[in-house]
Amino acid sequence: xxxxxxxxxxxxxxxxxxxxxxxxxxxxxxxxxxxxxxxxxxxxxxxxxxxxxxxxxxxxxxxxxxxxxxxxxxxxxxxxxxxxxxxxxxxxxxxxxxxxxxxxxxxxxx
Ligand code: FES
Numbered sequence: 001x002x003x004x005x006x007x008x009x010x011x012x013x014x015x016x017x018x019x020x021x022x023x024x025x026x027x028x029x030x031x032x033x034x035x036x037x038x039x040x041x042x043x044x045x046x047x048x049x050x051x052x053x054x055x056x057x058x059x060x061x062x063x064x065x066x067x068x069x070x071x072x073x074x075x076x077x078x079x080x081x082x083x084x085x086x087x088x089x090x091x092x093x094x095x096x097x098x099x100x101x102x103x104x105x106x107x108x109x110x
Contacts, residue, residue: 001019002099003015005102005103006104007102007103008105015027015030015032019098020096020097021096022094022095023048023097023101042063044070046093047068047105048089048090048091049088049089051103052102053099053100054101057095057101058098060094060095061094068089071089071110072084072089078110087106090103
């Protein structure tokens, strides 16, 4: 089973999850609720930063790509063009697990 490592306030929790399931659903099933709004890929509330293993997630589909693009634009406008450099954002309600991954909620306000 793959492992999702969740870092919140320097504390790391590990979850053994089912492959091909959504990150948000699997953590919810195991008792941890990530932030959420629409749970459909359009609001961006569930955004997470991928610390390790971005290649172990499903390729983003059109709706997730569009939402992430919009979020990145907003962050760049607020914090500058370099802000997103080296950061990988995904939506936990859309990203499916294919292997080990480390994540943290993406908390910076827009
Ligand atoms: S909860 Fe709205 S995009 Fe994930």
